[in-house]
């Protein structure tokens with residue numbers, strides 16, 4: 377079998393990543409050798425994967441999660457093109473794991489053929505190796521301004537003759553109009569590949585929804601392949617919904633007497649926000665993403681997460697009054713932790729000719745280090761220890777500590793120091809450290825003490841188990857709520873013949 381499917385969405389955050397992961401898990405459980413794929417991802421949430429040469433490279437976090445759903449180690453080919461936005465107008469281009477260039481609207485066109493050819497070649501190799509490859513689209517396939525040269529959505533489906541399903545988020549409303557409009561704005565050729573729809577995040581009465589499903593099927597000639605219920609356990613790696621004001625997950629009640637309140641500053645170019653998810657997995661730890669200085673005043677622990685744009689996010693921190701709130705929190709003796717870009721912001725100074733080109737910028741001066749940016753990106757999977765517990769993490773950064781000899785937070789297995797501690801202020805370049813269970817427990821215990829909070833960490837939270845369970849939930853959702861027979865047929869046999877065309881089709885360019 378050389379099966380395939382494109383999971384497209386009516387919008388970003390409609391549930392493509394989650395549905396792709398769920399389909400992957402369901403197939404994997406049924407003994408299918410399945411791999412995930414996203415030709416091009418735009419995200420600052422990445423993981424480090426070791427390439428065939430043993431060197432570290434980056435792919436989008438969602439494809440690493442989907443690989444896990446397939447029972448596979450992540451592979452650079454699962455996400456050959458990763459665009460990491462550093463501003464509204466420019467992104468770093470990561471091709472098969474390696475940062476090769478910076479794109480702006482101006483030069484994307486000239487770069488695109490190379491990106492597309494790499495994506496096509498990569499998918500070809502995956503299809504030769506696996507029984508099925510489940511491809512995730514990006515944004516909406518009906519972005520009519522981007523249709524020309526598209527290699528992520530229908531462009532990819534056309535090239536490989538893949539059937540496509542379109543998932544829509546009913547929680548936002550307008551899902552039927554979105555399905556109809558998405559289909560009707562595609563060319564006849566593309567419409568022929570769109571086999572049906574999936575409704576996501578449904579929380580009402582199925583009886584009330586059903587007439588709508590029947591009508592959209594009558595209007596488009598395509599079935600609704602299933603309705604996935606809103607599920608409160610589906611929150612890990614939910615990167616598109618990292619809106620400020622969000623509380624991560626649904627942690628259980630505290631193991632001890634009080635909750636520990638964690639405020640994570642929702643930086644404009646936040647990267648690897650999953651560092652905060654590991655904290656939110658602990659019972660009694662409430663993790664809130666915020667842009668409000670007032671929220672910091674109430675927090676026990678404040679986290680400055682990673683950032684793809686350290687210097688400009690630091691300027692934003694100052695403009696919004698958050699920098700003062702961070703300082704006041706630290707001055708009160710309460711714990712503050714900076715991860716990667718957030719760590720860099722806590723330094724005395726940041727010398728950056730690479731990411732921002734701003735030269736020297738004063739940092740918040742809360743940790744006794746100086747940071748300098750190097751053109752070469754550090755990409756590593758790292759192991760060591762901290763607070764007497766083993767720690768694993770991964771590193772994705774241009775900036776490095778170029779001065780200062782702080783008390784380290786961590787040590788690499790070889791003994792090299794990493795990160796810094798100054799009383800109640802902590803920093804490290806490592807992402808993922810809080811996924812190490814014993815280290816997380818010890819860190820939260822110290823943090824609670826410094827915050828004067830009667831919080832007791834649960835003795836037995838295993839982050840890896842929680843992740844595994846979340847993937848199983850996704851597999852269950854697909855198995856229980858989708859027409860899996862229809863899905864299987866699509867994946868195995870390809871597009872359905874004779875699907876009707878819905879006018880007007882792709883609009884002609886206006887010259």
Ligand SMILES: NC(=O)CC[C@H](N)C(=O)O
Nearest residue numbers: 682683716717773774775
């Ligand atoms: N992952 C991060 O937070 C990166 C930090 C910073 N932008 C750097 O490249 O060094």
